[in-house]
Every structure is written in C-alpha cells, then in structure tokens.
Amino acid sequence: MAWSVKLMLILVLFVLLPANLCVNQASFYGNSFISIPLKEAKGSTDIHFKFRTHLSNALIILVAGVTDYCIVRLDNTRLKININLGSGEYEVSSSSSKLNDFKWHKVHISRAEANLTLIVDNKFTTKHLPGKFFELNIHYGLFVGGHGNFSDLFFGHIGNFRGCLADIVYNGIGVLDFARHRQPQSIVQGITWNCAAEFDAHVNQPISFVEDKSFFVISQENFKNLKWQLELKTIAEYSIVMYNQGSLSKQDYFSMEIWKGKFKVTLKFGEKVTEVLNNEFIADGKWHKIFVQFLSSSVDVIVDSITKSIKMTKTHVVSLHDLFYIGGIEASKRGRAMAKGLKQSDIHFKGCMQHLKIGERMIGLKDAVITEGLLPSCVWQYPCLTWPCKNKEASCIQKGLDSYQCICKNLTCVSTDVSTSSKGTSAVDLEILTVKTLEVVEGQSGLITPNNLHLNLDYPKYGIADSGIVFHIFQFPEHGTIKINVWPEEKGSFTFHDLSKDKVHYVHDGSEHHMDSIVMDLQFNSKENFILPAHLQGNFKFTLTVHVQPKNDPPELNIPVSVTLRVAQLVR
Structure with missing residues (x-):
C-alpha cells in the first residue's frame, strides 16, 4: 500500500475517534506529572x-531510554516532536500554530x-527519519506533563504542562486510566481527574x-514603584499572603x-530588616481591602483606608526574583525562605482573595505558572461568626469550608457534643x-456507575480508600427505588467500592414520569494514621438526575365485571 494511502487511513481513523469523556481527563497545574514504568x-x-x-511552551509527553527518547512538547505555540532512535x-x-488558545x-x-x-x-505533517536504527528503546519510563524527579538525562529546560489532557493512549496503554488506578510503580503528582474550571x-x-498547602505562582518582571492591591477574607490569624525570595545570591x-490577625509587610536588604x-484586625471572616506601595523612600500599607507608613532612611535597590508566591510557598522553596528569615514559611493562607493587582496589571488564575489547592469563586463561609449554637455556653468551631460544630465543655451544657452544619457545599461546585x-x-432498572458519579479528586493521596467514600441518600427518588446489593443490606448509603462493583441500581416504577432525581451527600473517611484535610471534612451535597426513556406500552383494556362488551363478528 502506498505511503499516501496509509496517511489517509490514519487520518480517517483519527477523525472517527470517540468524543472525550470526563472520566478520561486530567488537569495538570504546572507542577504536576504522571510517571509510568515502561x-x-x-x-x-x-x-x-x-x-x-494557555501555555506557549510545555512538556506534554516524554519516553526515555539510555540513548533513545521521544519528546512531545509545545514550543512557541506549535506542537513539536523530538525523537532519537x-x-x-x-x-x-x-x-x-497558536495551539495555546x-x-x-x-x-x-x-x-x-x-x-x-x-x-x-486533522492537519498532518510527515517526515522520513534518516539513519539505520528504527527501534525506539525505552528504559526509564513514560512521563506526562513533566518529568518529576527524573534527572538521569537532560533534555533542556522545558516547563511543566499546565492545562488539561485527555484520552492519552501510548502504544495501546490507556495512560490516565493506568495512573488513576495506581498500577504498580506508577506515580501521580498533583493531578485531578477532570478539566478544572480554574484554567478558564x-x-x-x-x-x-x-x-492545607494552597498557593499559586505568578511571574512579574517590572519592579519599579511596586504596588500591590488585593482584597482578602479569612479567619486565619497567621499565614503567608505573598512571598518573593529575592536574588538567589x-x-x-x-x-x-x-x-x-494583622497585615504585615517585611523587606529584607542584606542584614537590614x-x-x-498595620494594626487593623483582618482575620474576622470579612472582606478587607489591602494596598501596599513600595517606593525607594517609603513603604505604605493601607488596610481599609487606615494607613501605616514607614520612611526608608536609605535608598535601597530592590533585588527581587521574577516569581511571586501567593498564599504560600511550594515545599522545595520553604527551606530557603526560612533560612532567609521568614519565620512562618510553612503556614499557607486559607480563605478567599480577589481583585489582585500588581502595578496596573490585574492578576487572575489564567496568569498563574503553578497552582495548587485553588478554586475559582469564594467557597469559604464562616457560620460561627453569627453564633449559630443554641446553647450560649457552647463553643463554635469551624468545620471544613462552610460547616460548624458546637461543643459543650462544662456540665451545665445540655449536650457534650452538639453537631450541626450549614446548608452544605455542593460537591460539584467544589469540583470534587x-x-x-x-x-x-x-x-x-439502571446501574449507577463511577461514570455517573465521577470523582475528580485524586483521593488516594489523602489516605482515602474506595470504601472510605460514602454516599448517603438524603432524598430518595419519587418515581423509583434504589437497590443496593450488599450484605448486610443497606438502604440509605453505599460506598464508592459498592459503586465500582456494580452493586447500586435505580429501579423505575413503570410510571409515565420521564424525569426523576436522587439527592445525596458525599462523605470521606481516611485510613488510620491519615488526617483528613479540613476542606474534605463534612458532607458535600449533590443531585443525580435520572432520565427515563419512554417505552411504547401495549394498550390495556379494563372492563368492569358488570359491563358487557359487544364486538362485531370477525373484528380483530
């Protein structure tokens, strides 16, 4: 068969590939990667x-051997393959070109x-590779999104991928499915199994x-008359808001x-700190406007129109790095930050920020180089600020993102442990x-599967097993029932393990109603020796919609016993 005909066949098969499903997507956040032994x-x-x-340059796929390799990457908005046989x-x-849209x-x-x-x-490029070797010998494995800690070979400074990848198949291996189920020796770092909303x-x-370790990184190169503006909302009294490590030397x-609970700016030049x-208290769960201006002669810190200013006794040349860490510092940089004198280098911000501005430049998640543990929109609520506990002697403690717990510590309290939660955060809104x-x-009947309830969360890293993911039925369907085939019999809850083993069914009652719904909440339980992070504590509500496909039922004739039905002879 001629080579041009082969190309046409490849192109036709490519066009006919099935549309991408959410269950075969993954988000990479700039420091994420997948490594599979191969x-x-x-x-x-x-x-x-x-x-x-949105990136112009990034590593997508790398397979490497002792001398052979194949690199698939974005280079100046074009896709490039570098291959050595x-x-x-x-x-x-x-x-x-312009594949970063x-x-x-x-x-x-x-x-x-x-x-x-x-x-x-559907646009193809061909090349005949010169040389006498035609086998690609792979020894070190397959890497997606970044090469992680692999350093046996140097392929240049290629940045990690940030964005969404889907339907990755390498020589018949379904890469995302392989990694998601933690096949032997595969490594998954910083992945969620969806296309996250933050990228758009x-x-x-x-x-x-x-x-607990949320942060993001932006790049800013112009430091003249550096001005910062932002608004924040939190109840955390200690945390990093922004950090720049300065010159490495x-x-x-x-x-x-x-x-x-107050906003502090620190500048260190050599030995001088x-x-x-600013003495305004801001850890009260309310929005506060912050303005910081760093000039050669002064530093101004304005919180909600209250100004604190310090004059600089000597003109200093600001020597800053082009990367700014917002909300916290990644693990590899914390040691250096502490050595330079930042005392709370491991305390990350928890709460919401908005209207972030450097100079005249507005900053959003699209501008980030690396992100971890973020969501677009403000999902934090602080119910304890309105004192929801009925007993005045109880203590109100924040639980998770929007829930609370009332705890009584003395004998006059009615209950020793009164738990209540607010309306509950949506599992869908949180992209869980x-x-x-x-x-x-x-x-x-219809089988409810992980395709219907798809977990975006990479839960094994939190010490959560399939049996530790519990779905509670909050409101049963109106036009059917839920059948859970487990022993002992459960009627109101099931686990993700049950779901994966095809044990959960919806059974329609045969009525003419073509829509139904099941209201549930989702709860996580971690294994022993693991502490469930705060943002996964509590219950997360959602609704599973059921679409009933109508069936053309044969007509039924119901005639009372007292009525005689007369039919003409030979009528069918």
Whole structure:
C-alpha cells in the first residue's frame, strides 16, 4: 500500500475517534506529572491524546531510554516532536500554530520504522527519519506533563504542562486510566481527574485557597514603584499572603503576611530588616481591602483606608526574583525562605482573595505558572461568626469550608457534643465530583456507575480508600427505588467500592414520569494514621438526575365485571 494511502487511513481513523469523556481527563497545574514504568523496544509508535492550555511552551509527553527518547512538547505555540532512535535527534513540527488558545486540540503521532506522521486537528505533517536504527528503546519510563524527579538525562529546560489532557493512549496503554488506578510503580503528582474550571476563570473571579498547602505562582518582571492591591477574607490569624525570595545570591526577600490577625509587610536588604505592621484586625471572616506601595523612600500599607507608613532612611535597590508566591510557598522553596528569615514559611493562607493587582496589571488564575489547592469563586463561609449554637455556653468551631460544630465543655451544657452544619457545599461546585445523568428505560432498572458519579479528586493521596467514600441518600427518588446489593443490606448509603462493583441500581416504577432525581451527600473517611484535610471534612451535597426513556406500552383494556362488551363478528 502506498505511503499516501496509509496517511489517509490514519487520518480517517483519527477523525472517527470517540468524543472525550470526563472520566478520561486530567488537569495538570504546572507542577504536576504522571510517571509510568515502561521498558520496550519497538519499531513502531502510536500516540493519541487531546490537550487544551494557555501555555506557549510545555512538556506534554516524554519516553526515555539510555540513548533513545521521544519528546512531545509545545514550543512557541506549535506542537513539536523530538525523537532519537540512536542515530541522533530529529524534529517534526505541526503546521498548526497558536495551539495555546485553550481549545481542545486532537493529536495523533504514528511511526512505522523511519516514517513519522504528526496529525494535529486533522492537519498532518510527515517526515522520513534518516539513519539505520528504527527501534525506539525505552528504559526509564513514560512521563506526562513533566518529568518529576527524573534527572538521569537532560533534555533542556522545558516547563511543566499546565492545562488539561485527555484520552492519552501510548502504544495501546490507556495512560490516565493506568495512573488513576495506581498500577504498580506508577506515580501521580498533583493531578485531578477532570478539566478544572480554574484554567478558564475570569480575572475578576475570587480565588479560594482550600487546601492545607494552597498557593499559586505568578511571574512579574517590572519592579519599579511596586504596588500591590488585593482584597482578602479569612479567619486565619497567621499565614503567608505573598512571598518573593529575592536574588538567589543575596539574603534579600519581600513578604506580605497575616501576623496575629494583622497585615504585615517585611523587606529584607542584606542584614537590614524593615517591618510594617498595620494594626487593623483582618482575620474576622470579612472582606478587607489591602494596598501596599513600595517606593525607594517609603513603604505604605493601607488596610481599609487606615494607613501605616514607614520612611526608608536609605535608598535601597530592590533585588527581587521574577516569581511571586501567593498564599504560600511550594515545599522545595520553604527551606530557603526560612533560612532567609521568614519565620512562618510553612503556614499557607486559607480563605478567599480577589481583585489582585500588581502595578496596573490585574492578576487572575489564567496568569498563574503553578497552582495548587485553588478554586475559582469564594467557597469559604464562616457560620460561627453569627453564633449559630443554641446553647450560649457552647463553643463554635469551624468545620471544613462552610460547616460548624458546637461543643459543650462544662456540665451545665445540655449536650457534650452538639453537631450541626450549614446548608452544605455542593460537591460539584467544589469540583470534587462530576455528575452524569443516569439513563433508564421506563419500568426497568439502571446501574449507577463511577461514570455517573465521577470523582475528580485524586483521593488516594489523602489516605482515602474506595470504601472510605460514602454516599448517603438524603432524598430518595419519587418515581423509583434504589437497590443496593450488599450484605448486610443497606438502604440509605453505599460506598464508592459498592459503586465500582456494580452493586447500586435505580429501579423505575413503570410510571409515565420521564424525569426523576436522587439527592445525596458525599462523605470521606481516611485510613488510620491519615488526617483528613479540613476542606474534605463534612458532607458535600449533590443531585443525580435520572432520565427515563419512554417505552411504547401495549394498550390495556379494563372492563368492569358488570359491563358487557359487544364486538362485531370477525373484528380483530
């Protein structure tokens, strides 16, 4: 068969690939990666995937051997393949450019010995690889989104991927499914199993810092007359708001913190440390406007129109790094920050920020280089501020993002442990769960599967097993029943393990109602020796919609016993 005909067949098969499902997506946040052990030597290569990103340059896929390798990356908004089969590196670039528009782009890479084909959005590029070696010998494994701690070979400074990847298949291996189920020796770092909303968030949307180690990183290169503006809401009395590590060769740094519930700015130049503490209390769960201006002669810190200013006795040249950490510092940088004098380098911000501005530049999640533990919109609520406990002697404690617990400590209290929660955060809004409508034929049953209740959360890293994910039925369906095939019999709850084992069914009652719904909440229980993080505590509500497909039932004739039905002879 002619090579051009083969190309056409590849193109047709590529077009007919099934549409992407949410269950086969993953979000990469700039410091995320997947590593899968792989050893093979093949004369052919077949790679499929889809991606969407705002980045112009990023590593997408790497397979590496002792000398051989194949790199798939974005380079100046084009997709490029760098491949070495043992005779030197060769490069193939896509004809399509500007692939950083955050639209889904389909990619198919096919190699048959020396013939390499790259198809991006149905546009193909071909190359005949010179040399006498045609096997790709892989020893170190397959890496997606970044190479993690792999450093045996150096492939240049290629940044990690930030965005969404879907339907990744490498030589018949379903990469995301393999990694999600933690197949032997696979490593998953900083992944969620969806296409996160934060990548498309508007610059004016609030940002929620929900995890214990939440933060994001932005790049800013112009430091003249540095001005910061932001609004924040929190009840945390200690946390990092912003940190810049300064020049790597000096001990300088610049930080903004919440210290004893007040806003503090610290500047360190050599051995001299300048601190500005505004005495307005801001850890009260309300929005506060912050303005910080750093000039050569003074530092101004304004909180809700209250100004604290310190004059600089000497003109200093600001020597800052181009990366700013917002809300916390990633683990690899905390040691250096502490060595430079930042005392609370491991205390991350929890709460909401909005209207972030450096100079005249508005900053949003789209501008981030790295993010971890964030959500677009403000999901934090502080019910204890309104004192919801009925007993005045009880203590109100914040639980999770929007719930509370009333605890009585003395004998005059009615109850020793009165638990109450607010209306409950939506599991869908928090991107913990993606819910897909259940399709059922009228009068029949339908299996509820992980495709219907898809967990975006990479829960194994929190010490949560499938049996520790519990669904409680809060409101049963009106036109059917829920059948849970477990022993002992359960009527009102089931686990993700039950769901995975096909033990949960919806049974329709045969009525003519074609829509139904099941209101549930989701609860996590961690294994022994694991502490469940605050943002996963409590119950998370959601609704599973049931669509009933109507069936053309044969007519039924009900005639009372006292009535005689007369039918003409020979009528059918």
